[in-house]
Amino acid sequence: MARVLTGIQSSGRPHLGNILGAIVPAIQLAKENQEESYIFIADFHSLTSSKDSELRKQNTLAVAAAWLAFGLDISKTVFYRQSRRPEVAELTWYLNCFTPFPMLANAHSFKDKSERLADVNAGLFTYPVLMAADILLYSADLVPVGKDQMQHLEMTRDIASTFNRIIGEDLLTIPEARISESVKTIPGTDGQKMSKSYNNYIDIFLPEKQLKKVVNTIVTDSTPLEEPKDPDTCNVYKLYSLIASETQTQEMRAKYQGGNYGYGHAKKEFFELILTKYAEERKAFDFYMSNPKEIEEKLAAGEEKARQVGEKLLNQVREKLGFR
Numbered sequence: 001m002a003r004v005l006t007g008i009q010s011s012g013r014p015h016l017g018n019i020l021g022a023i024v025p026a027i028q029l030a031k032e033n034q035e036e037s038y039i040f041i042a043d044f045h046s047l048t049s050s051k052d053s054e055l056r057k058q059n060t061l062a063v064a065a066a067w068l069a070f071g072l073d074i075s076k077t078v079f080y081r082q083s084r085r086p087e088v089a090e091l092t093w094y095l096n097c098f099t100p101f102p103m104l105a106n107a108h109s110f111k112d113k114s115e116r117l118a119d120v121n122a123g124l125f126t127y128p129v130l131m132a133a134d135i136l137l138y139s140a141d142l143v144p145v146g147k148d149q150m151q152h153l154e155m156t157r158d159i160a161s162t163f164n165r166i167i168g169e170d171l172l173t174i175p176e177a178r179i180s181e182s183v184k185t186i187p188g189t190d191g192q193k194m195s196k197s198y199n200n201y202i203d204i205f206l207p208e209k210q211l212k213k214v215v216n217t218i219v220t221d222s223t224p225l226e227e228p229k230d231p232d233t234c235n236v237y238k239l240y241s242l243i244a245s246e247t248q249t250q251e252m253r254a255k256y257q258g259g260n261y262g263y264g265h266a267k268k269e270f271f272e273l274i275l276t277k278y279a280e281e282r283k284a285f286d287f288y289m290s291n292p293k294e295i296e297e298k299l300a301a302g303e304e305k306a307r308q309v310g311e312k313l314l315n316q317v318r319e320k321l322g323f324r
Ligand code: TYM
Pocket: 005, 006, 007, 008, 009, 010, 017, 018, 019, 020, 021, 022, 042, 045, 130, 131, 134, 135, 143, 144, 145, 146, 147, 148, 149, 152, 183, 184, 185, 186, 187, 193, 194, 195
């Protein structure tokens, strides 16, 4: 038995990278597991980048709606907002004091963000410690994530081992990252990793017209329509093959190599495939977004369950550190 846990920030609406890299694999892993899974919305984390409270509320709903639309089974899941379990903030403080400064200073994600963003706050710096607390508070064994979170998982393991060694007991469970090879880095419309902060993401829940516009922004080269094209260097083909069946992918491949098939055609096929493949999820997402009470009820139930588990671990930590 293994406890699965993962989270998504509410710094924007969830995109195809979040869905293929985290939501779908986590739901699959949760299904295969007997034990309850822990799925949460990392709204505390989103404060590092966005200070707009109304927007955060909307994005929190959207992330929750996406999980539910993709079939999260809440009878087998503890589904909650990170901020509604403030125990995590207390554990973060304790873990901060077991985290070497250079470990945080060398984090790829901090280096990348601190070079690009205007608001380089201390929360951005200690972000991995809050993430470690998210995982360790609930004694998770398996954490399904995309490749960009790999280093954060390694830090979590290091922080937990240091803590256990210093207190002389294996109180914190050392978690393992679960990264699916085929979806470890979903490319965005410009070929870089799809990310809210690069503004190159595809929001599959957008109304048709807007979705089409976004699909049309996928960057391609200037090979003329008549000439054969290389599917392996094309962003449209890469994205299409991530959601298409094997046969559909082979068919598009042949069209690229045959000539007289333009990138506009490929974009149209990709757009249409999103609409058909995710028709149910798009409908369910809209339903939840216009019925936020349904989401609220589900989260409230999860938050109560999370409290019981989190408080137990936190009390043990307090005891070990002489705060009880
Ligand atoms: P976030 O919100 O940036 O992304 C959520 C999940 O989506 C995955 N992902 C991707 N996977 C493949 N290709 C992509 N282009 C892509 N973009 C995003 C991420 O790897 C992640 O699994 N720090 C985390 C949130 C978090 C968390 C946690 C995760 C907070 N606490 C505890 C797991 C456990 C983050 O910012 O993910």
